[in-house]
Amino acid sequence: MLPLVDPKASIEQDYPDYLQALQDAHFKGEIETSYASRLAVATDNSVYQRLPQAVVFPTDLDDLQLLGRLTQTYSGVRFSARGGGTGTNGQSLTDGLVVDLSRHMHQILEFNPEERWVRVQAGVVKDQLNDFLRPYGFFFAPDLSTSNRATIGGMINTDASGQGSLVYGKTSDHVLALRSVLADGTLLDTAPLSLEQARERANQPDAIGRVVAQVLSSCEQKREQILAKFPRLNRFLTGYDLEHVFDTAMQQFDLSRVITGSEGSLAFVAEAKLNVTPIARFKTLINVKYDSFESALRHAPAMVAAEATSVETVDSKVLNLAREDIIWHSVKSLIEDVPGKDLQGLNMVEYNAEAEQDMHDKITGLVAMLDDCIATGQSGVIGYQLTSDNGDIGKIYAMRKKAVGLLGKTKGSKKPIAFAEDTAVPPEKLADFIMEFRALLDAKGLQYGMFGHVDAGVLHVRPALDLCDPLQEMLMAEISDQVVALVAKYGGLMWGEHGKGYRSEYGPAFFGEELFTELRKIKSAFDPHNRMNPGKICTPYDSKEVLVKVSDTKRASYDRQIPLKVREAFEPAMSCNGNGLCFNYDTTSPMCPSSKITRDRRHSPKGRAGLMREWLRLLSKQGSDAHKLESKGQRYSFTRRLYNSWQKDNEQDFSHQVMEAMDGCLACKACASQCPVNVDVPGFRARFLNLYYGRYARPFKDYLVANVEKMAPQLAKAPRLVNGLMTLGEWPLRKWVGYVDAPKLSFPTLAWRLDKEVQAFDLQVLKSLNPAQLAKRVLIVQDPFTSFYEAELIEDLVRLVRKLGLHPVLLPFKPNGKPQHVKGFLKEFAATAANSAAFFNQLTELNIPLIGVDPSLVLCYRDEYQKALGATRGDFRVQLVHEWLADVALPDVPANASPSFALFGHCTEKTALPASEKQWQQIFTRLGASLTPVSVGCCGMAGTYGHEVSHLEDSKGIFNLSWQQALARYDANQVLATGYSCRSQTARLQGYKPRHPLQAVLSLLEEK
């Protein structure tokens, strides 16, 4: 039986009193101390894990200052600022207090297009800023792969950069002014000052005077050593940028330069004034294909010499992983194979220009060079493809940006990990450096994939290690030391892009004692008591506290406490590597609606996977094994479960916190295909619910949902009576069951609408048909929602089949089981699935298409059935309408009509079958109509989620994120939606029910 799971993680002294004082002083943001909230920020994309005491979410500058001011009374409090939490080296991890600026401080405050600057709060996401600037023709130029979730505060503090950095620079190159808060709450405004002004400021007897004086002194007195030590690279070395505090003439002083790249170790950045760059009018991307990765690397300098704006590269390992991912669907026509050649490396070469002629000249030169290489077999070039379409260029970069995540997909216990992944060397030395780096990794027999910004000499590599094996953990530290030495040999940096974090231990050796002492003095001036992200970059001058180290506690030291069998059984939760792609800010992306609407990291795939892992670990520590509990299937008696539930508020059970996070999940399955390592939350969520409700009583609504497929056929026998009762019972349903806006049964019913011929399913009769007769048959698979609540849709499907000259046969209704799965009734689901699979399998030999209408139910046959039944699932295949229509001959195109429609695809369908929208488009084109797929996220209904009172507000909120505005752009009769949930949600919130595309197809055929 599932035991009570006690995390035993109390909060350290000082913090409870401090947090209470914070509340008493009217801190406006949230203060979260639950174990789940702390865990959600205990990891980032690094291998480290550190549990903070609490997380606070400031709403504004006053909140930030209050945090600092109270430390005068509560001196033991330590902070770590956090944005997107995408650091790859544990930069935002702390055992103190996490100050998360991403939840509330995400406003764009001011924009001045004439002077080309924008002022933003630190929690603004980089893509959010660029989406805002795009209509004005500007963008914030420093780019990074995590642009859809990394914040400006995080970018400033890691001095982020990426693709195009040769031309567009690093974040520090675009910071015009900062508004920051020191550890004691002092407000610090920084912007360039004349030397005279700086000296004046340094003389003032306050905290800021102290800071300015120290930075002036360090940078003036040590100028020579600084210039000698700091590498002349396009990338910065995180730590304090002593070199650029002054301009080259030593006449201008800018304190912002020290804060930029300081990894939260000096101050909270609250706001930033940033320089914005005009978007180039013309862009072209040339994908140059090579016979080897080395060829691609060695050829890159020629591209830079040919005035490319940026040159990015990926090796064959990354390319092959991309080929297996959903993303390949969007780029495959842009990176086609070269017949008879083996594509092993790719350079993505971008040109930007303001004038068409300029672009033409540049491209012509490069193309001539590439043609020559191909003709003479030089430089390993085997082909190239060129595109000037901004959408296509974006798709290629989306693939490139997903590369790190894709590497995580490697099968087996060894996973690619970040620790030496952003080395930078002078670009002309990159190829030699990489060859030596590869030799180092090959000598240890390690697997790895490589890609990077070859123009800037930056290489990304993540060797695959199993850190649950203590020996491999030691190997990681060993390789890390060796790479540091190798990089030094080539005159480069170990941290060329992703900051230092736990690599801070290398700081003293890198800077040398003299300069490192200056860094420590600067830290003392800003943060004398080591409260800001202690252990990162450096400690105050006279402090005895230590720096964080590569060998510090890793997530693996927790993971390895979970028995191997359990880890394997719950692989999707274990494999999350924290890259944060599931925090995607874009409201038109299907990725995680619950995360978007709550802005709560617990309610993201990463949050849920992390909670699940900890739950498994705590269970193991208590001598319980989740996998065995599942197989035994034991449950407490009904009365005991009731009692346990009644006791809930009086006990500390971590399972409730996990339950809260799982309950917020819509089971939309976007994570299962959009996450680069396919972390399938609904899969482990259902298993968790199954175990949780072995200990606690289920709410009544769960039984209603799980039994909807049994009840619907019975209720449909008296639809008007049932609908009447439902109307009368709306209030009690809402109040006592927690269910709202229950759908009404169809009247007339499906049985009433269809003639006997369609309904006369008889297997023996079908078996007796000859091949020609069989070829004319189409079997319609019923589902509970369309058959009983949208019977007109099935009626239209029948008419469509007939219109196409075929004979529809309605299969008897067989429960699908999806509602049971969603609610975690796994035993019942397995029985339902076995039953339906047996039924459908006996039909496969007839070789007649089986057609289902609702994507989420049809896709359940493919995924959840496979997982539950394994080999016994059999080979039956239910097609969605568009999959079937794709192969059916359609009548001739009508001559004079060209109606246009808008397709709102169901998110499970769009993510699991990325070609679905295109296939629908092709079907409409064949009928002389146009269909535009509309970019929207989730509609917020997701089966029964939107009907549950506890989710009602979030459900409506999710709809408003993207559907509401998108629907407003079209007439109701243009809008087509493939999901039953989406149609119901639109009917409820927009006042009309969109049609399914098959109904539009039917009307087009009937108009003919």
Ligand SMILES: Cc1cc2nc3c(=O)[nH]c(=O)nc-3n(C[C@H](O)[C@H](O)[C@H](O)COP(=O)(O)OP(=O)(O)OC[C@H]3O[C@@H](n4cnc5c(N)ncnc54)[C@H](O)[C@@H]3O)c2cc1C
């Ligand atoms: C898959 C992947 C790809 C990546 N690619 C790139 C890339 O191309 N280029 C690149 O530069 N980086 C890259 N990174 C690293 C990372 O995304 C960047 O460092 C990013 O700038 C971090 O932003 P964030 O908002 O997630 O910050 P966090 O990770 O939350 O924090 C990073 C650091 O900034 C500090 N911080 C955050 N906000 C504030 C604030 N308001 N005030 C003070 N300190 C603050 C934190 O304390 C921490 O030290 C990548 C990471 C991943 C996982």
Ligand code: SF4
């Ligand atoms: S769930 Fe997937 S996308 Fe989210 S952090 Fe984990 S690996 Fe990345």
Ligand code: SF4
């Ligand atoms: S199923 Fe949907 S709501 Fe749930 S975690 Fe995955 S993406 Fe988020």
